[in-house]
Amino acid sequence: MPATMRDRFTSRFHAAARFVAQRGLLKPVVWRVTRVTVLGRECLEEVEDAYVVVANHTSHLDTPLIMGALPRRLARYLAVGAAADYFFDVWRRRGLTALFFNAFPVDRTGTSVRRVSAKGLLNRGVPLLIFPEGTRSRDGSLGAFKPGAAALASSAEVPVLPVAVIGAYAAHPRGSSWPKPGRLPVGVVFGEPLTALPGESVDEFSERIRSVIASLAEEHSHRILGTRATSRRDS
Numbered sequence: 001m002p003a004t005m006r007d008r009f010t011s012r013f014h015a016a017a018r019f020v021a022q023r024g025l026l027k028p029v030v031w032r033v034t035r036v037t038v039l040g041r042e043c044l045e046e047v048e049d050a051y052v053v054v055a056n057h058t059s060h061l062d063t064p065l066i067m068g069a070l071p072r073r074l075a076r077y078l079a080v081g082a083a084a085d086y087f088f089d090v091w092r093r094r095g096l097t098a099l100f101f102n103a104f105p106v107d108r109t110g111t112s113v114r115r116v117s118a119k120g121l122l123n124r125g126v127p128l129l130i131f132p133e134g135t136r137s138r139d140g141s142l143g144a145f146k147p148g149a150a151a152l153a154s155s156a157e158v159p160v161l162p163v164a165v166i167g168a169y170a171a172h173p174r175g176s177s178w179p180k181p182g183r184l185p186v187g188v189v190f191g192e193p194l195t196a197l198p199g200e201s202v203d204e205f206s207e208r209i210r211s212v213i214a215s216l217a218e219e220h221s222h223r224i225l226g227t228r229a230t231s232r233r234d235s
Contacts, residue, residue: 009102009116009126015076021100022075027068030061033179034171037224038069040190040216044161047074047193050122052153053161054209056217057131058140058169061179061186063101066129066163069188079104079121080129104128118148122156132206140169142214150196150206159193162209164216166224187224189216 008014030036051074055066067075082103097103104116118128130152132145153160167186172179191212196205 008098009079009104009121010077010124014102018099018102019072019076022064022067023072026064026100030064030068033183034061034167034186035183036065036069037185037187038190039187039220039224041069041071043190043192044071044074047159047161049127050125050156050158051127051161051193052122052149052158053078053127053129053163054132054149054213055129055163055165056137056142056213057133057135058137058165059172059174060136061168061172062131062136062165063129065165065168065186065188067101069190074127077125078102078127078129081118081131118152119156122152122158127158128152132210136174137169138174140173142210142217145206145210147202147206150209151202154196154202154205159195160209161193162191162212162216164189164191164213164220166217166221170225185225187220189220189224191216 053066053070055062063080067078067080070078080097080101080103082097082101082105104118104121118130121128130149132147132149133143134146137143149160165186165188167184170180171184171186194205194209194212196202200208
């Protein structure tokens, strides 16, 4: 984390509080109600400083699964893009979202005044988690990607970490209030970091990211869902 102004996104105190909330409270619950497999962590060994995690989005489990699967050094300051019209509309939800996920508001309506700039966070060394589909899938399928995440990573000259979340829709689909009983298998698969190629447009880069995530899901779904997954508990 480079020298920068200190606020809740970069404060060591807030990072320590999030660690307790995420690893002491949230992760044990999620890992207890599902069977979690984490693959591809070797792809993260050279990653440092700012980056953009880009993942598919099917469930409220997605964010805690990704944050719990990341090594602590990468998850410590990770800020999650969350819908301003839902997660920031009432003070209680806003406070919990900030505590557990270091969240920043993403305007889905185009009418809100931005108080936090995603690019500004990246420029300050704060990594981001963004779901470019914009909302949770209604049927578990991978939707179209909005190009914002690719544009952010390209303009800030930081890598994209593609992530496929597998099985979360079956375990906790949209509209359900709690994960289904039975500890259904879910998985988090990290791919190799991606950067924009010379001459590659933002739309092309975004589509390449989507294609990689789709390939990760297709390649590893049977391993994660077809056999009894082993929980990986990382500090």
